[in-house]
Amino acid sequence: MPFDVDELSKQLVHRHRRARSSVVVVAEGAVPLQDSVSWEPPTGTFGSIVAGAVGEMVRKELEDRTGFDSRLTVLGHVQRGGTPTPTDRVLGSRFGVAAVDAVRDGDSGVMVGLQSESIVRVPIEQIAGRRKPVPDELVDVARSLTV
Numbered sequence: 001m002p003f004d005v006d007e008l009s010k011q012l013v014h015r016h017r018r019a020r021s022s023v024v025v026v027a028e029g030a031v032p033l034q035d036s037v038s039w040e041p042p043t044g045t046f047g048s049i050v051a052g053a054v055g056e057m058v059r060k061e062l063e064d065r066t067g068f069d070s071r072l073t074v075l076g077h078v079q080r081g082g083t084p085t086p087t088d089r090v091l092g093s094r095f096g097v098a099a100v101d102a103v104r105d106g107d108s109g110v111m112v113g114l115q116s117e118s119i120v121r122v123p124i125e126q127i128a129g130r131r132k133p134v135p136d137e138l139v140d141v142a143r144s145l146t147v
């Protein structure tokens with residue numbers, strides 16, 4: 001869901017009337033509302049999203065629009081995921097076994113994923129280049145936390 005940089009700026013100014021600081025979390029795939037900011041997302045060597053690029057744009061825009069000092073932290077994989085739990089480790093092992101099974105079976109062009117409790121093979125063409133938007137219910141929860 002595209003975000004409005006102006007609206008975010010207004011929310012921060014309002015929040016700073018009673019709070020000394022804020023944390024803004026920006027997903028790697030986030031995109032601003034069309035015409036809300038002049039920005040073209042940079043892409044990597046293989047057309048992928050450049051990690052931290054949208055975060056840097058948001059940081060600069062918010063600083064310019066609010067006058068608040070801002071800093072950007074691009075979280076690494078370990079920071080994003082934290083320490084794996086035993087369940088995470090078992091799931092990783094299940095994914096590994098399923099991937100090896102797919103290779104053994106000559107089933108290429110697939111990825112392994114979790115559906116309910118089952119490990120399944122999903123054809124890459126079903127997921128490549130597609131976006132999986134955040135469900136509206138979770139967006140509503142996130143909005144309720146910004147007040």
